[in-house]
Amino acid sequence: MLDHNAVAPPVHEHITDAIKTPALVRLTPNTVLVRFETLKVYAALGAVRHLVDTGVLRPGQTVVDSSSGIYALALAMACHRYGLRCHIVASTTVTDTMRAQLEILGVTVDRMPPSDDLRLDQNRRVARIQELLARQPDMHWMRQYHDPVHHLGYAELADLLRRALPGEPLTVVGSVGTGASTGGLTRALREHDPLTRLVGVQPFGSVTFGSERFTDPDAIIAGIGSAIHFDNVHHELYDRVHWLDFQHAMAATVGLLRDHAVFAGLSTGAAHLVATWEVARDPRRTHVVIGADTGHRYAERVFTRHREALDTALLAPAEISSLDQLTPPWAAIDWARRPYGPAVPTQERPHERRKDPVP
Numbered sequence: 001m002l003d004h005n006a007v008a009p010p011v012h013e014h015i016t017d018a019i020k021t022p023a024l025v026r027l028t029p030n031t032v033l034v035r036f037e038t039l040k041v042y043a044a045l046g047a048v049r050h051l052v053d054t055g056v057l058r059p060g061q062t063v064v065d066s067s068s069g070i071y072a073l074a075l076a077m078a079c080h081r082y083g084l085r086c087h088i089v090a091s092t093t094v095t096d097t098m099r100a101q102l103e104i105l106g107v108t109v110d111r112m113p114p115s116d117d118l119r120l121d122q123n124r125r126v127a128r129i130q131e132l133l134a135r136q137p138d139m140h141w142m143r144q145y146h147d148p149v150h151h152l153g154y155a156e157l158a159d160l161l162r163r164a165l166p167g168e169p170l171t172v173v174g175s176v177g178t179g180a181s182t183g184g185l186t187r188a189l190r191e192h193d194p195l196t197r198l199v200g201v202q203p204f205g206s207v208t209f210g211s212e213r214f215t216d217p218d219a220i221i222a223g224i225g226s227a228i229h230f231d232n233v234h235h236e237l238y239d240r241v242h243w244l245d246f247q248h249a250m251a252a253t254v255g256l257l258r259d260h261a262v263f264a265g266l267s268t269g270a271a272h273l274v275a276t277w278e279v280a281r282d283p284r285r286t287h288v289v290i291g292a293d294t295g296h297r298y299a300e301r302v303f304t305r306h307r308e309a310l311d312t313a314l315l316a317p318a319e320i321s322s323l324d325q326l327t328p329p330w331a332a333i334d335w336a337r338r339p340y341g342p343a344v345p346t347q348e349r350p351h352e353r354r355k356d357p358v359p
Helices: 015-020 041-053 070-082 096-104 118-135 154-164 180-190 246-260 266-281 303-308
Strands: 023-028 031-035 062-067 085-090 108-111 170-175 197-203 240-244 286-291 318-320 330-334
Touching: 015 041, 015 070, 031 266, 041 070, 041 154, 041 180, 062 070, 062 118, 070 085, 070 096, 085 096, 085 118, 096 108, 154 180, 170 180, 170 266, 180 197, 180 286, 197 266, 240 246, 240 266, 246 266, 246 303, 266 286
Parallel strands: 031 286, 062 085, 085 108, 170 197, 170 286, 197 240, 318 330
Antiparallel strands: 023 031, 240 330
16 A cells, blocks of 8 residues: 655655765664765765855866775766766776776776885876876866865765764764765764764775884775875874774675675775774764775675685784884774874975865
């Protein structure tokens, strides 16, 4: 029987509206997965909409940025929606499938030469963008790593979570990456509850929270950490930080599929493993796990190797009190919302650095 009082599902005007809405899955009584097809639609759509509304971008203009994967597709879809051209300088981690999608959407794709060195790959991409800007000054560099405009879209996600989980004390657990998703979401949540906690997840080798002296040759989790400094990472937002190696992230990702039937990427698996540990320390809070993307681009390197995966029930971090004690394969620290290190210049020309405040 048709229920005439039921709320009708929305009919979206553009695919970005459908994709940006996550599935909320309660994995345990105090663990909720926020699962996206591609998380960065919030960042790209919010940024492009703001820049168009404020007149910084106009229809037909070209935007350019560097990406290791999911931001590229999110930006391409945002440009499709707002009538902009898009140029992506792509990491070597961008798959042929992703590249095909981008090209069909009309994106110009510059793919960097193969490299096992993440720092070299990121530096090459920035240098290529600077070449393009010198030739075509009308291009707009989105600067997903540094421009705070990428935080804006996550206020909408914060509102969704507050409505879905009313009155529940929240701990956000997610990969740090560019800092926009965890930072933008937590900042918006703290406007209503300053006690909202934030737990960041890092790979060993990332400069973002001081583990650059380590190397993890199997690491393919470019979206979690960085070999260069990101202005969009606001260290003082984080209560706790965890570092995991590839083997632990792989075990967690396989375990998430085995235990909960959730097919997701490495950053989601790593965040879920960290959340499981944090729940045991503070079971009174609801731990919101950020699931940035699906597992498709990790099929060969992770899921086909599932028989090699470690038993997550046997894994635990080394609790440390300073970065001097940092050691693989899994470490955790009470970061206590403190800043980190001296300011490090980014590879950008000063006149291109935006000074917009983060709301």
